[in-house]
Amino acid sequence: xxxxxxxxxxxxxxxxxxxxxxxxxxxxxxxxxxxxxxxxxxxxxxxxxxxxxxxxxxxxxxxxxxxxxxxxxxxxxxxxxxxxxxxxxxxxxxxxxxxxxxxxxxxxxxxxxxxxxxxxxxxxxxxxxxxxxxxxxxxxxxxxxxxxxxxxxxxxxxxxxxxxxxxxxxxxxxxxxxxxxxxxxxxxxxxxxxxxxxxxxxxxxxxxxxxxxxxxxxxxxxxxxxxxxxxxxxxxxxxxxxxxxxxxxxxxxxxxxxxxxxxxxxxxxxxxxxxxxxxxxxxxxxxxxx
Amino acid sequence: xxxxxxxxxxxxxxxxxxxxxxxxxxxxxxxxxxxxxxxxxxxxxxxxxxxxxxxxxxxxxxxxxxxxxxxxxxxxxxxxxxxxxxxxxxxxxxxxxxxxxxxxxxxxxxxxxxxxxxxxxxxxxxxxxxxxxxxxxxxxxxxxxxxxxxxxxxxxxxxxxxxxxxxxxxxxxxxxxxxxxxxxxxxxxxxxxxxxxxxxxxxxxxxxxxxxxxxxxxxxxxxxxxxxxxxxxxxxxxxxxxxxxxxxxxxxxxxxxxxxxxxxx
Numbered sequence: 001x002x003x004x005x006x007x008x009x010x011x012x013x014x015x016x017x018x019x020x021x022x023x024x025x026x027x028x029x030x031x032x033x034x035x036x037x038x039x040x041x042x043x044x045x046x047x048x049x050x051x052x053x054x055x056x057x058x059x060x061x062x063x064x065x066x067x068x069x070x071x072x073x074x075x076x077x078x079x080x081x082x083x084x085x086x087x088x089x090x091x092x093x094x095x096x097x098x099x100x101x102x103x104x105x106x107x108x109x110x111x112x113x114x115x116x117x118x119x120x121x122x123x124x125x126x127x128x129x130x131x132x133x134x135x136x137x138x139x140x141x142x143x144x145x146x147x148x149x150x151x152x153x154x155x156x157x158x159x160x161x162x163x164x165x166x167x168x169x170x171x172x173x174x175x176x177x178x179x180x181x182x183x184x185x186x187x188x189x190x191x192x193x194x195x196x197x198x199x200x201x202x203x204x205x206x207x208x209x210x211x212x213x214x215x216x217x218x219x220x221x222x223x224x225x226x227x228x229x230x231x232x233x234x235x236x237x238x239x240x241x242x243x244x245x246x247x248x249x250x251x252x253x254x255x256x257x258x259x260x261x262x263x264x265x266x267x268x269x270x271x272x273x274x275x276x277x278x279x280x281x282x283x284x285x286x287x288x289x290x
Numbered sequence: 291x292x293x294x295x296x297x298x299x300x301x302x303x304x305x306x307x308x309x310x311x312x313x314x315x316x317x318x319x320x321x322x323x324x325x326x327x328x329x330x331x332x333x334x335x336x337x338x339x340x341x342x343x344x345x346x347x348x349x350x351x352x353x354x355x356x357x358x359x360x361x362x363x364x365x366x367x368x369x370x371x372x373x374x375x376x377x378x379x380x381x382x383x384x385x386x387x388x389x390x391x392x393x394x395x396x397x398x399x400x401x402x403x404x405x406x407x408x409x410x411x412x413x414x415x416x417x418x419x420x421x422x423x424x425x426x427x428x429x430x431x432x433x434x435x436x437x438x439x440x441x442x443x444x445x446x447x448x449x450x451x452x453x454x455x456x457x458x459x460x461x462x463x464x465x466x467x468x469x470x471x472x473x474x475x476x477x478x479x480x481x482x483x484x485x486x487x488x489x490x491x492x493x494x495x496x497x498x499x500x501x502x503x504x505x506x507x508x509x510x511x512x513x514x515x516x517x518x519x520x521x522x523x524x525x526x527x528x529x530x531x532x533x534x535x536x537x538x539x540x541x542x543x544x545x546x547x548x549x550x551x552x553x554x555x
Contacts (some may be wrong), residue, residue, distance in 0.1 A: 155398055156406035158387070162395050163385035172382070172453070173395045174370040 002257060007136060008064035015137035016202060019144055019195035020218035020239040022224065023188040026148070028219065029237075031184045032164035037076045038127055038218060040098030041069045041189045042211035045196025046106040050112040050206035056121045062197050068105075069193025070096060073185040078203045080185075081178035090119040112200075119201035132287060133202060144191060145238045151187075152234055160184045192218075199248030204266030213266045220269050222278035291492050292319040292460055297341050297351035298516075312339040312348065313516035319460075324507030328539075334421040335496045339462045341407065342494070344368040347429040355461055370399050370453050370494055373453030373491075382449030385438030388431055390512070392437055393418045396452035421451060438525040443474030447481060454485050455532045461486065474545060479506075512538070 020042065027035040045065040048093040052061035072094055079090035083132050106112050125131045151157045162170045194216070200206040225244025229236045252265060261269075297315040302308050311334045319325060319453045329335050342350050344365035352361045360368055375382060383392050397418075415433070424431040425447050428439075437445060446466060453461060463482065467475035483506065486493050497503050503510050510527055512520035520538055522530060 054497045094506060150409075152306065153409050155394065155409070157390050158395055159398065161391075162384040164411075165386050166381070168381055169384055169392075170395070171366040172369045172374060174366055174368075174399045175395075176364075176366050 001064070002253065006253050006257070010249040011246060012133050012137045012202065013181060013199075014249040015134065015141040016195055016198045017217065017221065017249065018141040018242040018245035019191045019198070020214055021221040021245045022141075022144055022148060022190035022238065023195070024215070025237065025241045026160075026184060026188040028222070030152070030161050030164050031188075032183060033080075033087045033181070033185070033186060034091070034215075035071055035073075035076065035188060036088055036215060037072055037094045037098070037185075037189055038091075038192050038215035039213065040095035040102065041072045041142040041192045042196040042214040043102045043206075044068050044072055044098055044105065045193030046200040046206040047102045047196075047208075048193070049114070049197030051105055051107070051193075052130045053114060053117050053119060053201055054112060056118070056178070057176070058117070058123060058201060061201070062194060065193045065197030066190040067283070068192040070186040070195070073088045073187070073189030077178075077182035077185040078187070081181055083126075084140050092208040099208070104210070106206060112206040114201070114204040114206070117204070119204065120198070121201060122222075136220055137198065137202070139193070141242050146241055149235045156180075156183065158226050178251075213269065216266070216269050216273050217248070220276070221248040223273065226249055227276070262270050291319040291324070291356060292317070292342070293352075293354040294318075294342070294349040295352050295354070297338075297353070298347045299337060299341060299346065299348045300388055302488070309383035310516050312341060313515070315341075315351070315518060317511070317518065319494070321489050323509055324486060324493045324538050325495070325511060326503040326511040327494060327511055327513060328503050328535075329496075329513035333453055333513040335513050336464055337516075338513070339374065339464055339494070339496070341402040342386050342460070343372055343374050343462060357405065370406065372456035372462060373460070375453055375464060376464040377465040377468045379442040379469060383437045383445050386436055388434050388436055389422070389440075390415065391449065393421075393452060393455060396455045399431055421455065425451060434468075435505040441474075442476060443470050444468060450478065450481055450485065454489065454491065457489045458491060461491045461493040463493065465496050465498065468498070486491070500535055502528065504532070504535065 007040065020038065024035070027033050041260055045068065048065040048068045052058075052064050074091050075097075076094045079085045079093060079239065080087050083090075085093065106140050107166050113237065120136055124136055128135075139160060143179040150160060159170055159173070159175045160180045162173075162175075163184070165179050170180065196211065199210070221244040222241050222246065224240070224247050226237070227241030228247065229240035255268065256262060294315055296318040297312050298310070299312040300308060300310045313334075315334075315338060327335050327338070330538060332474065338347055342353060344363055344367075346361070352359055354360070355368075355371060384395070387395075390410060394414065397414065418433065419430045422433070425445055427444055429444065437448065440448065446469075451468070466482070467478050472477060479502070482495075485491070494508065495506065495507075504527065508527075509521070510521040511518050511522075
């Protein structure tokens, strides 16, 4: 029922979207902020990557997209820390503004075609002789995962973790929480943008609507990963986010095989997230906790 | 050391809830002073600590620490010099992080020169281990356990260690043993005395317990309605009894059930 091609593409997409799951692991789980910038940042990453690749620099496209994503994250952080706008609203404001920015990046067109453009995948194919798109996708996902595991153990990483855990205590350690929130959101949005950047080159097209619902897809992946992995160590959580993203892509692939119209996928994702976040809390309430 | 001059703070100004929490506070602390603070609920004790720690900027007056005016310095910058502990044991530590990671954060107060990308070193670990063993709670063997698994007393002892890991110029203790059971409270208080004495830390401690307010430290102040209404030190403090102090409370009309119970007459 499921061909090798379907499995491969689920693995490839899983690794690419895993970056969004890792970004949300950082913002949602570590910093305790539901970052609504995610959708717009993902599209921003697509748009920057496509535009720079079309201009002939597919490799430069990735750091450029990450920088753009970090900038978007810094705006959400600024709205939240300096203007005291509630975090969810701050993300929605940036996200709304990004729609125009994303169109502008793509030359006020709603999509960019990259059919004749070199991508990191086509360059690697030339260099290595194999066309496996999984290799670069997996390498990027694992590299980012490893980076996060180490980063979260550094002093800066510790202060970001503590900010989501107990902000009072962070201030008592003479660390500015506005600073840690800004660094955290810039990093998480740069990862989301990187995901969009790789995806645009993977499918050789960028579209203004690619990021729609991305925050929910990322959360669904993250939560699937959390239920699969044992609790505890940081590297298990990071690995869980990557695995969760791959499993999510398999669920989607199976749903598509079952002739489920692709329009239904967003609804299914929404239900998965609502249940996955809601059920543990309901269980705890029944046990008499809070 | 610490000089508070004419500090006032009114909350919710211009509304029916208007409350003058601090009303012209003047207080001077010498280096090494250990001052206990008494007063009924709403007297302004915690607000006074807030003004010193920088939780808010006072309406009038100035806070000078060690010759530097810190009145407008944000709280996170003041915490480099001022350690603070609350009644709630959950407030001072990050529950999902390990003991070691919590200590590493507290240690950052001193290490503005180290790279933000450095990790906890072997030397740090050995240092933390030694400091933890001085608490006598066996925490040195649980450095990789999340703090959320510790009891309230253990968390409060750890918070005390964190607040003094880098010796602060000033330590603010806001009823830091009030939420603990008597035996644990006694233990944390013993630790407090030892750490403060060993490091010669200047200290302000809020308490509702008159005997321990008179026994601990070298000065006692009593607050009521946002003012300091009584100051005791030296001979006068040494010879005053719990009953006499209660009498003083009565004269000020500030006696509360909590203070009466603690007096244990």
